[in-house]
Amino acid sequence: MSGNRTFRQSMSWLHGWAGLLLGWLLFAIFLTGTLTVFDKEISWWMQPELRDTGVDQPTAARFAQDWLAREHGEAAVWSIGLPTERSPVLKVSTGEDRRAERLVLDPESGARVPVRDSVGGNFFFRFHYSLHLPRTLGIWLVGLAAMAMLVALVSGIVIHRHLFRDFFAFRPVGSRRAWLDGHNASAVLLLPFHLMITYTGLVIFFLIYMPAALDALYGGDRMAMLREASPGAQAVAGGMDRGDQRSRDGASAREAPPAELLPLESFIVPAEALFGSGMVASLRVRHPGRANARVEASPLLGSRIALTKGEAAVFDGVSGKLLQAPAEKRPSALTQRVMAGLHFAQFGGYPMRWLYFLCSAVSCAMIATGLVLFVIRQRLKVAEANAGQGFLRLVETLNVGTLAGLMLGCVALLWAARLLPADLAGRAGWEARLFFAVWALAFVHAWRRPPMAAWREQLWAAALLCMGLPLLEGFSAPSLDKTRLLLELCVFLCGAVLGWVAWRVGKASAADGVSRSLEGAMRC
């Protein structure tokens, strides 16, 4: 960079390169994040064996207790996921491992429901924060992309020429003007959302990104910091916290004499008194059938903004006494939890979920239009200087493969969930592999085809797969209910939008071809 550039030119340079180099990654993160808003609904759709039997929580808890006592009486831990609004089935597992296989039980028929092994909507969630890489590496890459997003947002505000005059401007005439207006409008009007979602995303992993304070003040002891952040935790339990309890338990589990566990349904009402009516998500029983039995009730996320993930109320399983209420947090810790909650968007019910979904869909559109604009500008540069063809080709390929290809991969994952044989060994792994295979093929396709044709074909493919989803439901495993029907309707509408874009791309490239041949004719 030469010294006599203006500040705005430098910012423009920064915006272009930060946006380009991490824009592809950002699009992938934002698109999967958008889908994660409806993760439970997607999981529900991907497992057509699940159905809403309308069983209430007390009945489910009673049935789960009977079933677990009969089948797994000797297990050290029972975990019971109660039916809730977004996931109205009873799921149980045993053992300490949180990722243990969860069995679906049907209290009506009294049997296990065989459910296909599927990655579910959780796939998008994991991709969103770790890109399916080893966890730490993925989180660092996502953090890097988030920083680039902040850089691009701030530099974008600086280089915007008429922030207020063009506040409502959208002129869909001429390709460059339309793309630029679309990019600006989606960025400026949703600026509060872009800043909020990017910043809070970084705050979630503050301990990973900025460990210096933890190392200096607590010698890197994470538990010590968490204990100090919520001092109430020990007060109620009389100095007992769950970390200690677990290590002591190994020895004491065998020693504790047998004792009758209270009916689990009786813990739902006192837990609701703490979390709010209908806000109990799961029960976890340690040492069932022993005198030291503990019942932990966890809240459903979303009764407040602050993220309550990992919080629990602990009861004595034999006497029913409350041993430990969910801890009050210090203002600093609460601030972090509120920011995390703002990012996780579990509060405010379906209207808020839709607001988040639409806002982040606009974010995806902003990133996509930015990437397209880079290509348009690069094309002009190449036409002027007649150089850098290879670079332009590379950017165009990556654009098609990332923007259209990822959408294709996501909808292909939904198809894979229904089309792969239900009893395939390692089925969830095959679903994920298919997703990545389709995405990789999209890059190959984008490289082999002329850019405009690649855009058109991949967008059409994604649109058709989206619009065909209701058909797939019809012939694969009919299990229609309200959630699945709504999901199919939404995916169909997304497909219609993609089809419209593909059609416009086709028209534009045809017009482009005509104008180019006209140009050629005039030169002749």
Place this chain on the structure above:
Amino acid sequence: MLTGFTAGLLLAYTGMLGLCLGLERHYRQIWQQVPPAWLRRTLRAAGWLALALAFPACIQAWGAAMGPVGWFGLVSLTGFALVLLLPLAPRLALWLPAAGGVLWVLLLGAGLWRGEPF
């Protein structure tokens, strides 16, 4: 909750519409004439007022803590929808709040009919 949400949605859209039409360029986009200064000022003031009124509607829908989050979301999204709608269907953009108002009254009426508070 839905009446509050719908009211917030309508007020946010109306507010953005008022601010938008208060600008000469967009006023001309619909009526093909230059607005007098007093009209522009009135439109803008009405726009700000509607945005301000959308705030209590969001508080009503979500409560004091989540309401502001919803307000930001609604204002941003309705603004973006307006921007897309203006060049494609300017008349529709203008009449949308009126149609929405009818819907809101229906929702409110249905709620009162079932004996729910506002």
